Structure formats: C-alpha cells, structure tokens
Amino acid sequence: MNESQHLSSQFDDELSRLRTHVLQMGGLVETQVSAAIEAYTTGEVASVKTIVETDRKVNELEKAIDDDCAHIIAKRQPTASDLRLVLGISKIVTDLERAGDEAKKIAKGVRRIYENGHLPGQYGVGIRHLAEAALAMVRQALDAFARLDTPQAADVIRADTDVDAEFKSIIRQLITHMMEDPRTITTSIDIIWIARAIERIGDHAKNISEQVVYVVEGRDIRHTKEKVQ
Amino acid sequence: MSSQIVNALVLILLSAGIAIPVGHFVVPWAGWAVFCAGLGLQMLFNFRNFARLDRWSQHPVVDASLEGEGAWDGIFGRLYRHEKELRDQIAERDDQIDRLFAALQALTDGVVALDLNQNIVYCNTTAEAQLGVAMERDRGQPIVNLVRQPEFVAYLSAGEFERPLTLRTDRGSDRVLSIFVIPYAGNRRLMQIKDVTQTDRLDRMRRDFVANVSHELRTPLTVLAGFLETLQEIDLDYDDRKRYLNMMAEQSKRMETIVQDLLTLSSIESAPPPENDLVDMTSLVDKLRRDGEALSAGRHQVVADTDGIFDLRGSEPELVSAFGNLVANAVRYTPAGGTVRIEWKATPQGAEFAVEDTGIGIDAKHIPRLTERFYRVDRGRSRDAGGTGLGLAIVKHSLNRHQAQLDIKSTPGVGSRFAARFPASRIARV
Numbered sequence: 001m002n003e004s005q006h007l008s009s010q011f012d013d014e015l016s017r018l019r020t021h022v023l024q025m026g027g028l029v030e031t032q033v034s035a036a037i038e039a040y041t042t043g044e045v046a047s048v049k050t051i052v053e054t055d056r057k058v059n060e061l062e063k064a065i066d067d068d069c070a071h072i073i074a075k076r077q078p079t080a081s082d083l084r085l086v087l088g089i090s091k092i093v094t095d096l097e098r099a100g101d102e103a104k105k106i107a108k109g110v111r112r113i114y115e116n117g118h119l120p121g122q123y124g125v126g127i128r129h130l131a132e133a134a135l136a137m138v139r140q141a142l143d144a145f146a147r148l149d150t151p152q153a154a155d156v157i158r159a160d161t162d163v164d165a166e167f168k169s170i171i172r173q174l175i176t177h178m179m180e181d182p183r184t185i186t187t188s189i190d191i192i193w194i195a196r197a198i199e200r201i202g203d204h205a206k207n208i209s210e211q212v213v214y215v216v217e218g219r220d221i222r223h224t225k226e227k228v229q
Numbered sequence: 230m231s232s233q234i235v236n237a238l239v240l241i242l243l244s245a246g247i248a249i250p251v252g253h254f255v256v257p258w259a260g261w262a263v264f265c266a267g268l269g270l271q272m273l274f275n276f277r278n279f280a281r282l283d284r285w286s287q288h289p290v291v292d293a294s295l296e297g298e299g300a301w302d303g304i305f306g307r308l309y310r311h312e313k314e315l316r317d318q319i320a321e322r323d324d325q326i327d328r329l330f331a332a333l334q335a336l337t338d339g340v341v342a343l344d345l346n347q348n349i350v351y352c353n354t355t356a357e358a359q360l361g362v363a364m365e366r367d368r369g370q371p372i373v374n375l376v377r378q379p380e381f382v383a384y385l386s387a388g389e390f391e392r393p394l395t396l397r398t399d400r401g402s403d404r405v406l407s408i409f410v411i412p413y414a415g416n417r418r419l420m421q422i423k424d425v426t427q428t429d430r431l432d433r434m435r436r437d438f439v440a441n442v443s444h445e446l447r448t449p450l451t452v453l454a455g456f457l458e459t460l461q462e463i464d465l466d467y468d469d470r471k472r473y474l475n476m477m478a479e480q481s482k483r484m485e486t487i488v489q490d491l492l493t494l495s496s497i498e499s500a501p502p503p504e505n506d507l508v509d510m511t512s513l514v515d516k517l518r519r520d521g522e523a524l525s526a527g528r529h530q531v532v533a534d535t536d537g538i539f540d541l542r543g544s545e546p547e548l549v550s551a552f553g554n555l556v557a558n559a560v561r562y563t564p565a566g567g568t569v570r571i572e573w574k575a576t577p578q579g580a581e582f583a584v585e586d587t588g589i590g591i592d593a594k595h596i597p598r599l600t601e602r603f604y605r606v607d608r609g610r611s612r613d614a615g616g617t618g619l620g621l622a623i624v625k626h627s628l629n630r631h632q633a634q635l636d637i638k639s640t641p642g643v644g645s646r647f648a649a650r651f652p653a654s655r656i657a658r659v
Contacts, residue, residue, distance in 0.1 A: 020371050027377025034399055041594070125592065125641065139400070146374040147366060 011076055015085060018068055019146070022089050022096075025061040026142040028054065029096050032103035033138060033201060037131040039110045040194065051107040058100040062093045081215070088215035092145065092208050099138060099204040102197040109194045113187055126173070127195060130166050134198045137163065137205035144212045153209035157221075163202035170195050236300050240271050274298065282308075291316055339406075339422030347371050347385065347418065359422050361400040372420075385410065385418075395425070405429040434601055441603030445487055445618065449480035490619040494602070497626045503544035507657060510573050510582075511537050513549065517571055521556045528565040531556075535573040539580050539656040543631045551627040554620045555584040555647045561616075562645075563588035580656045583648035590641040599637060600625040631655055 032051055039047045069090045072078060078086055137156050144152040174188045174195075210222050244267020252260020278301040285295060291313050297305035330351075333340050339356030341349060348369050349362065357363055362375050373382045384394045390410040398404050409421040456477045459465075465473070518533040525531060541548065559569045567587040574581055591599065595606045603618035625635050628649050639645035 016371070020374055023374045023377055024379075024382055027373075027382065028379050030377060031379055135399075142377065143361075143375065146370060149366075 014068075014072060014076070015082065018065065018072065018086070018089060021061070021065050021068070022092060023142060023146055025058060025065065025093060025096055026138070026145075028058055028061070029100045029103065030135065030138055030142070032058065032100050033106075033131070033135050036103045036106040036110065037128060037135070037198075039107055040131070041128055043110075043114050045111050045114050048107040048111045052104055055100050055104045058097055062097040065093045066090055081218075084215050084218060088211040092211050095204040095207045095211075099201045102200045102204070105197045106194050109190050109197070113190045116186065126166075126170050127191065127198070130163065130170060130195060131198050133159065133163050133166065134202040134205065137202050138208075141205040141208040141212070144209055145215075148212065148216050150213050150216050153212040156209040157206050160202050160206040163199060167195055167199040232300065237271070241268070244268060244271075275301075339420070339424075341372065341420040341422070343372055343418040343420065345416050347373065350417075356420075356422055359398065359404070359406055359424065361398075381408070384408075393423075395429075437604070438602050441618065442491070445603060446484060449483045452480045453477055487617045487619070490617045490623065494619060494623050494626065497547070497623065497630065500630075503547060503630050505542045506545050508541045508543060508545050508548055510540050511535055511659075513552070514571055514573050516549075517552055517556050520553060521560055521569055521571070524557055525560045525569070529560060529563055530568045531560075531571070532568060533571045536575060538575055538659060539573075540659055541580070541582075541651060542655050542657055547627045548631070551624045551649070552582060552584075554624050555649075558620065558647070559584045559586035559588065559645070562586065567644075576650065579651045579653040581648050581650050583646055585644065585646040587644040590643055590645055591637070591639040592641050593639075596637050596639060600635065 032054055035047055035051050039045065039051070069086050072086055073083075076082075137159050140152055140159075141156045143149070144156065171192060174192055178185050178188045207222075210220075213219060213221055244264050248260045248264035248267065250260075251263050252258075278297050278299075281295075281297070282301075282305070285308075289312055291309070295305055295309055296302060333351075334353045336353060337355060339353060339359045341352040341356045341360070341362075344350050348371050349364075349367050351368075352360075352362060352364050360376050362370075362372075367375060373385065376382075378396060378398075381394065381396055390412070394408045394410075396406045396408055398406060403426075404424055405426045407423045407425045409423075411419045411421065413419050456473050460470070460473060514533050514535045518531050521529075521531040556569065556571060563569060563586045569587075570583075570585040572581070572583040572585065574583075591606055595604075598604045599606075600621045602622045605616075605618055628635050632652050632655060634650045636648045636650060637645065638648075
C-alpha cells in the first residue's frame with residue numbers, strides 16, 4: 001500500500017481521511033447514476049428531483065475536497081507518492097463531479113421523455129445494458145482507487161472500448177429508427193443525449209483509473225497508446 | 230545451581246592441588262602456569278557452551294540433539310523443555326483460533342469485525358460475497374471506502390444501531406441486505422449481515438396482492454355503483470336503460486370471473502395431489518389448436534407440432550385449463566398476421582409442452598414476476614385484453630402440482646416461448 005509511515009502520524013490520518021472523502025463522494029455519484037438509470041427504466045419521474053438536488057451535494061464535496069488538497073500541499077509540502085496522491089485526488093474529484101453532472105443530464109432527459117408521454121420502448125434494454133457497463137466501470141475505478149490496485153484500473157481502461165462500441169451501435173440503431181419514422185425524432189434525440197451521457201460517464205471512469213495508475217506507479221498514461229500491464 | 234558451584238570449586242581446587250606441589254617441588258612460576266592453564270581450560274569449556282547457547286538463542290528451534298556439557302546440560306535441558314511447551318501452547322491456541330474462524334466462516338450470515346477507526350479487521354466469506362470485499366486484500370481498509378452507499382455511510386457514522394439498516398446492493402446481483410451493527414470490546418463494531426432478498430420479495434408480493442385484489446374489484450364496482458345511481462335518479466327511456474343494464478352485467482361478470490379465478494387458485498393450492506389419468510396428448514394438442522384458431526378468428530396462423538410418442542399422466546381438467554391459458558395468452562399478445570406454435574416433444578429429462586408466438590414479447594425484468602398474482606407488464610393493455618391477472622399464477626400452480634417447471638423465454642418485439650417441462654415420471658409411452 002501507499003501508506004508509508006510518516007514521522008507525523010497526523011499527516012497519515014489526513015491523507016487517509018482525504019481518500020475516504022473522495023470515496024464517499026464516489027459513492028454518492030454511483031448512487032446518482034444508478035438512480036438515473038432506474039428512473040429511465042421504470043419511468044418514475046419523481047426521483048428526478050432527488051437526483052438534481054443530490055447533485056448539489058456532490059458539487060459541495062468537490063469544493064471541500066479541493067480545499068483539503070490545497071491545505072495539505074501548503075501545510076505539509078508532500079513529496080513523491082504523497083504528492084502524487086494529492087494531485088491524483090484533485091483530478092479524480094473533477095471527473096467524479098462531471099460524472100454526477102451526466103447523471104443529472106440523464107435524469108432530466110428521462111423527465112422530458114416521460115412528460116411527452118413517449119416511452120423508450122425497445123431502447124430500454126440497450127440503454128440499460130450500456131448504463132450497467134458504465135456503472136460497473138465507475139464502481140471498479142473507485143475500488144481500484146480504494147485498493148490502489150493497478151491491474152483493476154487497467155481492466156476499467158480496457159472496458160471503455162466496449163462501452164464506446166455499444167454506444168455507437170445504439171446510435172446507428174436510433175438513426176435507422178428515425179429514418180423509418182420521423183415522428184420518433186424528438187424521443188430519439190432525447191435517447192441519444194442519454195446514451196451520450198452514459199458514454200461520458202464511462203470516459204470519466206477511465207480517467208479516474210488513469211489517475212490511479214499515476215498515483216501508484218508515477219506513470220502518466222493519459223493520451224498515450226501505452227499498454228497498461 | 231549449587232551443583233554447578235560445587236563443580237566449579239572442585240575444578241579450581243583440582244588445578245590448585247596439582248599447581249601447589251609443582252610450585253613447591255619444581256619452580257614457583259611453573260606452579261602458577263599450571264594453575265592458570267587449569268583455569269583457562271575451564272573458561273574455554275564454559276565459553277564453548279556459551280557460544281552454543283548464543284547461537285541457539287538467535288534461532289531457537291526445538292531440537293533434542295541440543296545438549297550442553299557438564300553443568301551446562303541442565304540449563305540446555307530446561308530451555309529445551311520451556312521452548313517445547315511454549316510451542317505446544319501456541320499450536321493449541323492457533324488451533325483454537327482456527328476453529329473459531331472456521332465457525333465464523335460456517336455462519337450463513339455475513340460477519341465483519343471493524344476496529345476503532347472502522348477499518349476491516351475480519352470478515353467471513355459470506356460477507357465477502359455480500360459486500361464485494363476480500364479479507365486478504367482489504368484488511369485494514371476503512372469499510373466505507375469499499376461499501377460506499379451513502380445510506381450505509383450515514384448509518385455507520387450516526388451510531389444509532391437500534392434498528393438494522395436495509396441496504397440494496399448492486400454489486401453483481403441485486404440483493405437486499407439487512408445489516409445489524411453490534412458494538413463490542415469498547416468502541417469496536419461487529420456487523421452481522423443477513424440476506425433478506427427472499428423475505429423482502431414475499432413482503433412486497435403480499436402487499437401487492439392485497440392492493441391488487443382491492444383495486445381489481447373496486448374498478449368494476451365503481452362502474453356498477455355509478456350506473457345504479459344514474460338509474461335511481463334519472464328516468465331513462467327503454468333503450469338507454471337496456472344499454473346501461475348491459476354494461477352493468479358486463480362489469481358484474483368481470484367481478485365474477487376474478488372471484489372465480491381467486492377461488493380456483495386457492496382450491497388448487499389446498500387440493501390433494503392430482504389423479505393420474507392418462508391424457509391423450511395428440512388429441513389434446515389438436516383441440517388446443519382448434520380453440521386457438523377460434524379465438525384468433527383467422528388473424529393468426531396456429532400450428533401444432535407433436536411427435537406423438539408420449540402421453541401425459543395427470544388431472545385432465547387442470548392440464549387442459551393450464552395449456553389453454555398459455556395458448557390464449559399467445560393469441561392475445563400476438564399482433565394479427567403472427568404465428569402461434571404449439572409443441573409437445575420428448576426431451577432428455579422427460580417431455581415438454583411449449584407455446585411459441587411471434588408476439589410483442591416481454592422485457593426480461595418482468596419475467597421473474599410474471600406468475601405473481603395480478604402482476605401486469607402493462608396495466609391498461611392486459612385488462613383491455615380481458616385478463617384477470619391470475620391466469621399465469623393458476624398455470625404455474627397447476628404445473629407445480631404435476632412436478633412440471635414453467636420456463637419463460639422472451640425477446641421484446643420478437644416473441645415469447647412458454648414451456649412446461651414434465652419429468653419422466655409424468656409421461657407414458659403411447
């Protein structure tokens with residue numbers, strides 16, 4: 001593990017508390033995403049309001065954690081793996097906050113679809129499948145961060161390709177559908193937005209995993225073709 | 230101890246005994262030399278044993294060949310026995326601890342022990358599966374880092390554990406857990422986790438059942454009451470009266486069907502095992518096909534396919550009603566122009582009666598609940614189609630009484646297949 005002993009055990013406590021806060025924020029985002037998907041499949045628009053309200057809490061957590069990071073850097077002047085952990089965390093929270101925003105977008109899209117009275121029909125299954133894959137990515141990325149487990153982070157990065165491919169196939173399907181019956185265009189566009197938001201959630205999970213690799217190994221694998229493990 | 234001192238003294242006296250005559254009769258320095266040599270030899274002897282003890286104490290092993298010389302032997306012997314006893318005690322403790330952990334592992338409930346900072350100290354395999362943690366990898370990790378659901382985190386930090394927390398996990402499978410937190414050894418926490426998925430499901434089914442019965446009966450009752458009021462208060466001409474009375478008759482018929490189905494269901498549940506009539510499946514399948522065609526009124530193609538090798542043993546009226554229900558459902562939920570296919574085929578385990586359609590299909594998430602009473606995939610639609618919501622519940626019960634399994638496969642927009650699988654004991658060669 002990363003937790004080497006410091007002379008000041010208070011510093012260790014601060015770092016471990018910071019990590020727990022990040023994971024708490026992650027838990028909130030996971031719940032947001034799964035609630036948004038639940039709303040999509042069940043059509044229970046009432047939960048949309050809760051999702052939008054909880055997003056505010058996620059935003060506040062992002063600010064609080066960023067503040068903690070700044071404090072630790074100023075007060076403790078961390079080096080090596082501690083510095084990487086703090087830097088990684090400040091990037092991870094940005095991705096988490098954006099994933100939370102995407103969940104909010106999904107919820108709002110669901111409300112639009114159901115308020116217009118159109119049901120997603122045969123897209124229910126495809127979208128749910130895509131969402132489950134993206135949600136699993138977020139969960140695994142956070143697990144990888146909790147355990148500082150690079151092989152799992154690598155799994156998440158690889159899984160992103162599948163989610164992207166599935167997203168593209170849903171879009172192709174929707175395009176055919178819209179060409180056949182132009183009356184479905186409004187709903188189809190809403191579904192495209194939702195699929196897009198889910199795909200973005202997958203991307204954020206991938207970014208988080210890249211930060212985990214950076215925190216543990218000190219390698220920056222963003223925007224490279226470098227193979228992970 | 231005393232024997233060692235005596236030993237040492239004897240040796241000193243011995244060297245002195247040799248040294249004094251030598252010093253007296255030869256030269257004095259030779260006497261001293263002999264005395265020093267005697268003492269030196271004794272020191273060498275002691276030092277050799279001391280070195281052996283030193284070596285052993287660095288890597289203590291239980292080794293019977295470890296022996297001292299002379300007075301040292303006693304010390305080595307006691308150390309050997311002490312070490313051996315200690316090791317036996319440790320082995321016994323280890324054994325006890327292992328048995329304790331094995332007992333914890335054997336519990337069907339999940340158990341997680343947390344330390345003062347809510348880090349994982351121990352968890353059994355049940356808890357590992359329930360929470361998606363792994364004991365080896367996650368020991369020392371704060372539990373909230375891995376079980377991140379906000380309600381769990383809030384529950385654990387609030388510290389009010391009178392009521393268990395009901396938590397829905399979404400790791401792997403969708404399960405409902407009931408988590409009890411028990412403080413122990415000061416401020417440490419022990420979590421006991423029960424899987425209540427089944428109880429939760431039964432509770433929901435019971436609630437849904439009562440709500441559904443009331444709802445299903447109230448709807449026609451409201452219509453009836455409305456018409457009655459109209460008839461009481463307004464003088465209507467003959468035609469209107471006739472029309473209203475017809476509608477009332479329709480609604481009361483509907484209530485009667487629901488009550489009839491409920492009674493059928495409860496009588497099937499409490500009835501003795503079905504008799505063992507031999508049911509002629511070739512003619513039954515043919516009858517089902519004709520009934521299906523009549524219900525379809527030419528809008529569907531109804532095909533029968535039977536290999537005619539086996540007949541079925543069971544209660545004919547129950548089986549006819551169950552199979553008829555499956556065929557009627559297929560016709561109802563298949564758009565005009567579709568195909569309904571009735572099959573009776575031998576399988577490796579026995580035989581299978583199946584109805585396959587090219588209808589609207591059922592979303593996978595509804596399939597496990599289809600045979601619940603009054604469960605409807607699409608509320609408006611199935612009531613319009615004339616169902617009471619009890620059909621599949623009756624089918625499932627009838628089939629269970631014949632040791633048959635109902636297997637449902639469906640793809641939305643493509644079609645469904647309802648298959649009743651009978652065991653070999655229920656079939657007879659024609």
